[in-house]
Amino acid sequence: MKIKNPILPGFNPDPSIIRVGNTYYIANSTFEWFPGVRLHSSKDLVHWKLLPSILDSKELIDMTGDPSSGGVWAPDLSYADGKFWLVFSDVKVVEGPFKDCINYLTTADNIMGPWSKPIKLDATGFDASLFHDTDGKKYLVQQTWDQREYKNTFNGITLTELDSNSLRLLPQTRKVIYKGTDVKVVEGPHLYKINGYYYLFAAQGGTSWSHQEIVARSKSLVPGSFVIEPGAPFITNFDTPDFGLQKQGHGSLVNTPDDEWYYASLCGRPWHHKNESSWDPRGWCTLGRETSIQKVEWDSENWPRIVGGHGGLINVPSPKVGTAYSTKKRNNSRYDGFSSSRLDNEWQTLRQPFTDKLGYIKGNKLILKGNQSLSSIFDVSLLASRWQAFNFDATTKIKYDPYSYQQMAGLVNFYNDKHYSWIFITYDEQTNHKVIEVAQNDNNVYTSFLKEKAIEIPENCEDVWFKTCVRKYHYYYMYSFDGKNWQKVPIDLDAAILSDDYVMQTSGGFFTGAMVGLASVDCTGFELPAEFDYFDYKELDEKLL
Known part of the structure; x- marks a missing residue:
């Protein structure tokens, strides 16, 4: 093993x-x-x-x-x-x-x-x-x-x-x-x-x-x-x-009951666009800084050395002793139907706990109250979990009835308050209809991609399904009015914008990683709620794409 x-x-x-x-x-x-x-x-x-x-x-x-x-x-x-x-x-x-x-x-x-x-x-x-x-x-x-x-x-x-x-x-x-x-x-x-x-x-x-x-x-x-x-x-x-x-360094040492030694380190797995060098810059780590483990041996002078050389190995010899939790193939796909009043361990919020101030779970539905924008560092109704694979689909079903363009709720890909994108339901005061918009914040340059061509939601449609499809180098959004027939929004977004390496070009805070989740914003201050039926995160095999 x-x-x-x-x-x-x-x-x-x-x-x-x-x-x-x-x-x-x-x-x-x-x-x-x-x-x-x-x-x-x-x-x-x-x-x-x-x-x-x-x-x-x-x-x-x-x-x-x-x-x-x-x-x-x-x-x-x-x-x-x-x-x-x-x-x-x-x-x-x-x-x-x-x-x-x-x-x-x-x-x-x-x-x-x-x-x-x-x-x-x-x-x-x-x-x-x-x-x-x-x-x-x-x-x-x-x-x-x-x-x-x-x-x-x-x-x-x-x-x-x-x-x-x-x-x-x-x-x-x-x-x-x-x-x-x-x-x-x-x-x-x-x-x-x-x-x-x-x-x-x-x-x-x-x-x-x-x-x-x-x-x-x-x-x-x-x-x-x-x-x-x-x-x-x-x-x-x-x-x-x-x-x-790449980036291995900061970490700590541990020994096994059999006195074998291992070192856990942060690491990154960069990719690069086809027109870029793979050496300088080395690429974009959209999954953030991850954790690796390397085996350690002690030389004749009692100095610790990484087995396989100081660059480490992908496949590392495991300890002689140990009982596995599971032998299943590792895959972090998950489905949350909000059947429990307590959030599962994968969910995280920004800066504060998930309380009634942000939302609640009721009747197998996640209710997110409209709060401040995704650019705020205070009260943000965003429930998110990590990108854990380079290729995945994340899907949700939402019920939302905005009456102002300042009210928005939907599916988000998020790095920080200056770097994110989302597909969301909002209100168009020109047509008096609910519409679907896709927007991106790139180092605080906010772009609404659809503008006057925002997708109108049919009058008799109570629920809307949203999907984000992440394909390593880029990602895009899809929508459906019945959960079966999907339409792609014809905008491919550069995934690099959600990487440590992109953010570090303009910021001293570039230490997290891309997240995907659900959000509700109400800049009117009336806290209009959005109702989410489920969240489905499904990792894909790159070889099958």
């Missing part, structure tokens, strides 16, 4: 992996999406099960007003003293000289919760992790942010002791233990004690094509004592441009 990469397809970056007994857990960043911290478990590192997210209430995380790609960064999951520990950042600023990130700590006796009310730790920098030393001491290890314009903003890795009783940091113990290399942008630190050495794993080079992970070690935690691993970086794809996985 092999581990097939990526193990967590779609927007699942910054993996923090641990093992408790014979179960592995991975926590991933969720940024502005609620609930915070995506969580998976596995028995064999091959098959992964999605668990409820950890930060599932406003008491645990309040992201109101957080910018796109702000919010929950790089959660660190650990297990010590008979309980789970989670450190996470809530980032309030993503662009400019300041970050304004707050680091919190929450604990739980059980991975399923309940989790304690978060304790504020500090705001020194992001990507904080908790190290439990063998002598019982605990330390917060983190990237250090420097706002001074004459310094590099990534100012090394800071270590601060945590009082085990009060769970408060001891500021007087703070010290920078590692400054990084000339590659710069050192971040995402994790500290381990193995065979008498402190091993520091840290990312550098930024989270794009030059991303990499380095390893340094020391016999003590004295500043300046860490020695860098000789040779190439521990893992990188900077010099493997033709490999199927």
Whole structure:
């Protein structure tokens, strides 16, 4: 049996992996999406099960007003003293000289919760992790942010002791233990004690094509004592441009009950248009930053090395021991008929929980109240889940009765508040009819494609079916008035616009991935509801297209 990469397809970056007994857990960043911290478990590192997210209430995380790609960064999951520990950042600023990130700590006796009310730790920098030393001491290890314009903003890795009783940091113990290399942008630190050495794993080079992970070690935690691993970086794809996985770096280490070692890393799978080079730029990662796993062996000098070379492998040898959750072929297709009052774990909302403020489920229908536009960073009635394949169809059935062009509801493909598109029902005041429109926001340039040629909905038609067809390089929308006969809206949209790599050209916040979902907007302020009957996400085999 092999581990097939990526193990967590779609927007699942910054993996923090641990093992408790014979179960592995991975926590991933969720940024502005609620609930915070995506969580998976596995028995064999091959098959992964999605668990409820950890930060599932406003008491645990309040992201109101957080910018796109702000919010929950790089959660660190650990297990010590008979309980789970989670450190996470809530980032309030993503662009400019300041970050304004707050680091919190929450604990739980059980991975399923309940989790304690978060304790504020500090705001020194992001990507904080908790190290439990063998002598019982605990330390917060983190990237250090420097706002001074004459310094590099990534100012090394800071270590601060945590009082085990009060769970408060001891500021007087703070010290920078590692400054990084000339590659710069050192971040995402994790500290381990193995065979008498402190091993520091840290990312550098930024989270794009030059991303990499380095390893340094020391016999003590004295500043300046860490020695860098000789040779190439521990893992990188900077010099493997033709490999199927790119951007590998930021991640964490885990060992099996049989003392085999593995490294979970973020990664990307770019594609490129036919008229573009596959090397520079390397393409567009519409599925965002995903999670890969690579096997690790220790060389004769006790340095960790990636099996297969520092670029990694697609198919990785699995552990000798492990019991699979399932042997079914992996496919993330799903159907939601809204038969439960509780949303399934794949759904996420923007910045706040799904409450009556946004909508509710009643009589096997999802009711979304009309709220602010998709360009808002406050009250947005958008229920979305990840693109997890390059080719898929997503379908819904909607009942909606707008009386103003400011009222819109439909099916959305979404990256952030400046990059999205949708097909929706609205009202045309010129014809006094409900119509179908398709629109796109491209870096805040909003385009209504149909305009005066918007598709008129027949008078006797109560329900409308919408479908989006994503075909790796492009995607389009379809509609139906009976759920059987479909018409394509003759507009092909460039999928690259919904990628990290496109957004990073104009924004400092480019860390999520494309999402697909359902939305209701009412700019009149009267909260007109839209009724959705179901959501069907069906992944397609690229070979059959």
